[in-house]
Amino acid sequence: MNSNKMIPILLGIALSFTTFTKIRFIGPIGIGELLLLLTAVLLIIQVAKNQKIYVTKKSIKLVTLLYSFLLLAFISNLCGALKGTIELIDFRDTIAYLLPIGIIILVVHLPDYQDVLKKAALSFYNYSQAYIYFCLLYLLIIDKFFFIDFFYYYSTRFSGLSLNPNQLALLTLILPNISLYLMSKKKISIPIGILNIVAVVWIGLKIESDALVLAWILSFFIYSYAMFIKKIKFETLFKVIVNIFLLSFLVSMLKIALDISKNVSNSFNEVSNQSSIRFILWENGIKAFTGSPLIGNGTKSQSGLTSPFEGFEAHNTVIDLLSMLGLIGLIVILFLFLWAISNSRKNLYYLLLLLQVFIFSNFHNVMRQPIIWFVLFLLLLTNHKQELIRSSVGSKIG
Secondary structure: OOOOOHHHHHHHHHHHHOOOOOOEEEOOEEHHHHHHHHHHHHHHHHHHHHOEEEEOHHHHHHHHHHHHHHHHHHHHHHHHHHHOOOOOOOOHHHHHHHHHHHHHHHHOOOOOHHHHHHHHHHHHHHHHHHHHHHHHHHHHHHHHHOOOHHHEEOOOEEOOOOOOHHHHHHHHHHHHHHHHHHHHOOOOOHHHHHHHHHHHHHHHHHHOOHHHHHHHHHHHHHHHHHHHHHHOOOOHHHHHHHHHHHHHHHHHHHHHHHHHHHHHHHHHOOOOOHHHHHHHHHHHHHHHHHHOOOOOOOOOOOEOOOOOOOOEOOOOHHHHHHHHHHHHHHHHHHHHHHHHHHHOOOOHHHHHHHHHHHHHHOOOOHHHOHHHHHHHHHHHHOOOOOOOEEEEOOOOOO
């Protein structure tokens, strides 16, 4: 039984459009969020039409874990409201968690959920690349005649349709790796794939994000290293020696990359150094965590420039999670991340994607972005054996 053909296409478009944070209607609700809600409605209708709930052992574990996470978020928000660290009407971050989690809970109950996820990923890639070319068209041609301040962050850093340039940076972070994967599978031609990568990198450099540059540099060296090791056919001992030398070189490149990142940060922002501000936000985020280490202070950014609880991100996913959802919330997310690594350990492109997300997460709270939730769910669910346990729930659901 095939799912509604519109679901994966709509899901992919919705995920791409969640970066259009300058186009919002009410609070945190924008085009992407509305499309995610529409996707959820279509999923509910599809599950009802199937008249059966399809589950696997993996989906049962995942859904149980996600329900536990949502329960923790509710308890954390309730306690945070009582302490005054979050207001009950402040749903911005709650929606950012709730929408992708709710959708994946519905998706994994479809009989062809893996096919739905893969088609959604391809739809996301296609529409995101189209958006990148739109940005490129503006920067290369239109911007030469008409400067549109709307597309910039404080008239300096290019941010496209994103309120914060780091939201666009996250999109440009993952697209090149997807292009490489599609080229390896011959889903797109090499010239088209290279052209897509060049366009994305061009836009990425215009964003002026030190975290993005660092993630690209490290993942490029690791990808090159892995490709070299894969191709050489020498004796085992020689291969071990080559590994040692290349790993040593990689460690050296890490130091160089960090230095480059610092210089890039200073040159990109003459008014305020990104790095020094981050350290202040990290410190205050940790202070917020120590106030409620077990369950956190609620799903609202808890750091600040002068003290904790000023509503600023800590610009570090681990610190942000600790301050919002405590040790329990962090453990749940780490478990999902390690699960995705374990399930993707034989696929270089999947592992590189997770590595890029991990590097970027050290500088920004990536869990507020539905795209990252989708990446995690896709990688931890992909290639799963379709051994379905079907449980009938009557002639109709709903």
